[in-house]
Amino acid sequence: MTYAFAAPLITFFEYSFYRFRRGRLEQVFTLDTYSRFLFDSYYHVVIYDTLRMATIVTLLSLAIGYPLAYALYRINRPAIQRWLALLIFSPILVSVVVRSYGWIVLLSDQGPVNWLLLRFGVLAEPATLVFNLFGVVISLTHVFLPFVVFPIFSSLTRLDPALKEAAEDLGANWWTTFRRVTFPLSLPGVVAGAQIAFTLALGAFVTPAMLGGGRVLVLPLQVYNATTDINWPVAAVGGMALLVISMVAVAAFNRLLKYSEAR
Amino acid sequence: MELDVEFVGVTKSFGDFVAVDNISFSVAKGSFFSLLGPSGCGKSTTLRMTSGFEHPDSGQLRIAGQEMAGVAPYRRPTNMVFQRWALFPHMTAAENVAFGLEVERTPRREMRERVAQALALVGLSEFSHRKPGQLSGGQMQRVALARALVKRPKVLLLDEPLGALDLKLRTQMQLELKRIQREVGTTFIYVTHDQGEAMTMSDHIAVMNKGRIEQIDTPQTIYDRPATRFVAGFIGNANIAPLEIESVAGREAKVRSGGLSFVISDVDGATPGKGHMALRYERIRLGAAAAQAPLRFKADVRDVIFAGSVVQYVLALADGPLELLAEQSHEGGGALLSRGDRVDVGWEPNAPRLFAGG
Ligand SMILES: Nc1ncnc2c1ncn2[C@@H]1O[C@H](COP(=O)(O)OP(=O)(O)OP(=O)(O)O)[C@@H](O)[C@H]1O
Ligand SMILES: [Mg+2]
Numbered sequence: 001m002t003y004a005f006a007a008p009l010i011t012f013f014e015y016s017f018y019r020f021r022r023g024r025l026e027q028v029f030t031l032d033t034y035s036r037f038l039f040d041s042y043y044h045v046v047i048y049d050t051l052r053m054a055t056i057v058t059l060l061s062l063a064i065g066y067p068l069a070y071a072l073y074r075i076n077r078p079a080i081q082r083w084l085a086l087l088i089f090s091p092i093l094v095s096v097v098v099r100s101y102g103w104i105v106l107l108s109d110q111g112p113v114n115w116l117l118l119r120f121g122v123l124a125e126p127a128t129l130v131f132n133l134f135g136v137v138i139s140l141t142h143v144f145l146p147f148v149v150f151p152i153f154s155s156l157t158r159l160d161p162a163l164k165e166a167a168e169d170l171g172a173n174w175w176t177t178f179r180r181v182t183f184p185l186s187l188p189g190v191v192a193g194a195q196i197a198f199t200l201a202l203g204a205f206v207t208p209a210m211l212g213g214g215r216v217l218v219l220p221l222q223v224y225n226a227t228t229d230i231n232w233p234v235a236a237v238g239g240m241a242l243l244v245i246s247m248v249a250v251a252a253f254n255r256l257l258k259y260s261e262a263r
Numbered sequence: 264m265e266l267d268v269e270f271v272g273v274t275k276s277f278g279d280f281v282a283v284d285n286i287s288f289s290v291a292k293g294s295f296f297s298l299l300g301p302s303g304c305g306k307s308t309t310l311r312m313t314s315g316f317e318h319p320d321s322g323q324l325r326i327a328g329q330e331m332a333g334v335a336p337y338r339r340p341t342n343m344v345f346q347r348w349a350l351f352p353h354m355t356a357a358e359n360v361a362f363g364l365e366v367e368r369t370p371r372r373e374m375r376e377r378v379a380q381a382l383a384l385v386g387l388s389e390f391s392h393r394k395p396g397q398l399s400g401g402q403m404q405r406v407a408l409a410r411a412l413v414k415r416p417k418v419l420l421l422d423e424p425l426g427a428l429d430l431k432l433r434t435q436m437q438l439e440l441k442r443i444q445r446e447v448g449t450t451f452i453y454v455t456h457d458q459g460e461a462m463t464m465s466d467h468i469a470v471m472n473k474g475r476i477e478q479i480d481t482p483q484t485i486y487d488r489p490a491t492r493f494v495a496g497f498i499g500n501a502n503i504a505p506l507e508i509e510s511v512a513g514r515e516a517k518v519r520s521g522g523l524s525f526v527i528s529d530v531d532g533a534t535p536g537k538g539h540m541a542l543r544y545e546r547i548r549l550g551a552a553a554a555q556a557p558l559r560f561k562a563d564v565r566d567v568i569f570a571g572s573v574v575q576y577v578l579a580l581a582d583g584p585l586e587l588l589a590e591q592s593h594e595g596g597g598a599l600l601s602r603g604d605r606v607d608v609g610w611e612p613n614a615p616r617l618f619a620g621g
Contacts, residue, residue, distance in 0.1 A: 162349035165316055170363035170414065171337045180362070184353050 009243075016236035025232055033233040037241060047241065050218040053133065053208070054201035057140045061197045062190060064141065065148030069189070072149065073156040088150075091143045100210040103139045104130055131213025139207050144200055148193035155189030156182070187260035195253035199246050219245075265292040266328070267418050267450040268313060273322030275308055282308045284474035285322070290418075290452060290467075295444050297453045297461040300471030301497070306454040307346070309471075310420050313452065314343045327417050337366075342411035343420040347427060348403050350395040356406045357382065357391035363414045381413035384443060401432045408443070418450045425460065437463050458498045462486070470494050488531075492618045495541035502587045508538040508619065516617055523583030525558050528612040533619045544575065544590035546614035549606055556609025562587070564604045574599055578608060 016033060019026040037043045068088060075081045091099065106113055107129035114126040129135055159182065167177040205220040212221070219242050226235035268290040275283040283305040290296040298306045311317040312324060315336035324331045326340060342363070350359050360381050364374045382388050385405035395403055404424055411419055421440075425433045441464050444451050455461050461468050462482045469479045470493075478490040489495035496503050506520040516530045518540065527540065548556050565586070566577035576589045589608065600606060 160347075160349060162345050162347065163351060165336070166343070166345055166349040166351070167362070168336045169314060169316075169341075169343045170410065171366040172362075173337060176366055181351055185351075 012236045012239055015232045016240055018233045020231045020233045023230075025230070033237045037237050046217055046219055046222050047245070049216065050202060050220075051245070053136065053140075053216065053218055054198050056133075056137050057144065057201040058194050058198045060137060060141045061144045061148040062194060065145055065193060066152055066190065068145070069149045069152035069156060072153050089146045092146055096143075096206045097210070099143065100139060100207055103135060103142070103211060107135050107138065130211055132215050133212070135211040135213075136204075136208050136216050139211050140201055140204055143207075144197040147196040147200065151192040151196070152186055152189035155186045155192075159185055188257060191253060191257045191260050195250065195257070198249055198253070202242065202246055202249065266290065267292045267326065268296075268452065269323070269325040270309070271323040271325075273309075273312065273319045273324055275305075275312060275317060275319050281474050283312070283319075286471075286474075286476050287322075288469050288476060288479055290450055292450055293448050294466040295441070295451045295453065295464055297455060297465040297468045298471055299455055299458060299461040299468050299497075302456055304471045305474040306456070306471055307422055310343070310422050310452065310454050313418070314341050314420050315339050340417040341420055342414045342416040342418075343422065344404075344407045344411050344424045346422045346424070348395075348407040348424070350403055350406055350410070352395050355392050355394050356387060356398065356402075356409075359395070359406055360391075360410045360413050363410060367414075377413050381409040384412065384446070385409045385439075400428050401436065404428065404436065408440075412443070412447060412449070416449065418452060421451060421453045423455055425455075425457075433460070440464060462498075470497065472497070489541065489616055490531075492539050492541065495616055495618070500544045500588070500590065501541040502544070503539055503541050504585055504587075505537065505539055505621075508533055508535050508617070510535055515612075518617065520585050521583035523560065523580060523585060526612050527615050527617045530617045533617050536619065537621045538617055538619045540615040540617050542587065542610065542615040544588050545592075546610055547578075547587060547589035548609050549576065549589060549591060549600070551607075553607040553609035557612055559607060559609040562606055562608045564600050564602055564606060567599060567602060569593075569599070576600060578606070580608070581605075 017029050017031070019028055019030050019032055068084075072081060072084055072088070075084065094102075105111055108114070109126040109128070111129075113129060114123070117123045118126065129138075163181055163185070164177055167181045172180065203220055204218070205224060208216045208218050208221055209224070212218075219238055223235045223238040223242065226232075226238060266289045270286055270288050272285050272287055273283060274281065274285050286305075286309065298309055300306055308317055312319055313326070313331075315331065315334060315338075318332075331339065351362065354362065357378055360378045361374055364377060369377070378391075379388070382391050385408050387402060387405050387409065390398060390402060393402075395406070398406065407424065424440075425436050428436060437460055440451075440453075444464075453461070453464065465482055467479060468482055468485055470477045470485065472493050478485060478494050480488075480490075485494060486499055489498060492503060495501050504520065506518045509517045509519055509524075511517075511530065511533050514528060514530050516527050516533050518525060518527055518538065553559055561581040562578040563581065564576050565579050568575040568577070572593055573590050574593045576591070578587045578589055579585075580587065587608070
């Protein structure tokens with residue numbers, strides 16, 4: 001297991017120090033690729049776009065996921081609760097490719113979403129909803145929703161129901177109770193959900209490739225493009241960068257998790 | 264007498280199950296009132312109707328003269344100390360106590376003063392910056408009390424607040440609760456299934472059973488003159504024995520159990536037929552003390568149970584089928600009776616309580 005995980009990584013690590021010149025791999029030790037990665041503004045843009053996309057997706061997932069988790073928690077009809085849970089879970093059951101095509105159809109210029117927006121006079125002409133960042137964010141949020149909803153839901157169900165009653169007994173209305181008691185105590189679930197969504201978004205490849213229309217050049221896509229050019233050093237350095245960013249993100253979220261659980 | 268809480272014919276069902284069955288009682292302002300009964304008898308439900316977390320199906324509920332139907336919990340002049348305290352785990356003791364005042368938008372200065380006062384009242388001033396996770400059970404209990412009292416409620420509701428504490432701490436907290444109640448003068452409604460706890464603290468006790476109130480009285484009256492067989496059995500230790508009521512004249516009844524025949528006085532509303540008597544362990548006299556008792560019998564000692572401050576004897580009466588437990592305080596020294604001894608037993612005619620019915 002460790003070997004299976006470590007071996008490709010080591011090989012990749014080794015390749016990151018080679019040089020690629022005139023379509024050929026030269027096996028000499030150099031830090032060229034790393035320094036290009038660190039100082040070339042082209043790569044800065046790629047990294048910035050990757051982080052930006054992951055952040056937007058994470059925030060949107062939380063913004064939609066929290067109310068969904070709360071609704072799931074508050075529904076006290078078990079049958080409806082089961083159906084809603086299944087519905088929230090369903091994006092995971094569909095293959096990425098199928099889901100992406102689905103969104104392409106829905107969001108295209110002649111698709112149902114634009115048709116509705118035009119029909120009800122929200123827009124005068126079709127908006128570009130796909131083959132750009134918007135389409136990628138929508139589709140990724142869709143898949144990551146269950147990863148955000150269930151941790152939040154589980155931290156909500158772990159709350160002692162007497163706490164809400166205590167807040168209400170002390171004079172707090174619904175909103176104050178939520179703001180001061182329920183929400184702060186559900187933060188561990190929020191952080192856990194954000195961590196999953198953010199790291200998954202960092203590594204997302206198929207969705208940006210299919211729905212980005214070439215305009216969303218995130219790091220995994222950049223790595224993929226490099227491999228198709230058999231530019232192994234650039235692919236390796238890109239991979240390493242992705243790994244480091246993910247690890248930093250995980251560590252930061254873990255800190256946040258500990259902080260949010262501190263009592 | 265000013266009444267702080269009035270229940271008039273209140274009933275509450277969960278589905279088909281009647282949890283609280285047509286209960287009526289009233290609590291005088293500034294008094295310590297206990298709801299006492301076995302698990303599942305509807306005590307918490309009654310308390311939760313008072314705080315507004317449950318709603319009566321029928322009947323009326325008034326607090327300080329105000330009808331409470333349709334009044335949300337956060338608008339009622341009551342505050343609750345929850346069974347497991349329900350402290351906010353992410354807030355310090357002081358923040359927990361301040362919560363109810365912040366919600367009211369109390370000015371900062373006043374808030375700080377009142378929080379400090381409340382924490383001092385429960386003896387927790389030094390622990391104000393600790394979170395519940397860093398407090399002991401007894402300390403959390405005090406925070407919960409301070410958090411409720413700082414709101415200056417008309418009525419403080421307590422749902423078995425000492426249930427999770429060990430015996431020593433419970434006894435200590437009982438005295439403290441009583442002290443605090445006297446100090447602040449707030450009306451307390453206290454729910455417990457522990458009769459000793461209810462006895463030591465209450466001005467009045469309502470004994471509940473299966474959703475109904477069996478008796479409301481002072482602790483002493485409930486102990487000395489239980490109104491029903493259930494109350495007699497639930498409070499203190501009593502021998503409950505079936506017998507025949509042969510005749511009733513005024514407040515005296517002649518009763519028979521097998522070959523034994525005797526008189527019970529101070530009877531309330533008995534009719535000839537089947538009945539039960541409840542005779543407290545400590546009202547039975549033994550040996551020399553029995554010689555002066557108006558009612559005397561012979562008995563064999565079947566068993567001796569030594570429990571430190573008291574000794575209990577299992578006695579079989581010689582002339583009838585009665586088997587009784589008697590209790591004597593143990594002052595140290597002195598020979599105990601032993602198994603197989605034959606002793607004189609006796610009691611006052613007003614010692615047993617007589618209840619009609621099978
Ligand atoms: N929300 C509810 N739904 C259904 N049944 C309930 C509900 N709350 C209470 N009951 C039932 O009503 C009865 C009385 O409950 P209650 O909590 O008032 O008992 P209690 O006297 O406080 O008992 P305990 O000493 O165990 O706390 C119990 O049989 C309980 O099962
Ligand atoms: Mg209860």
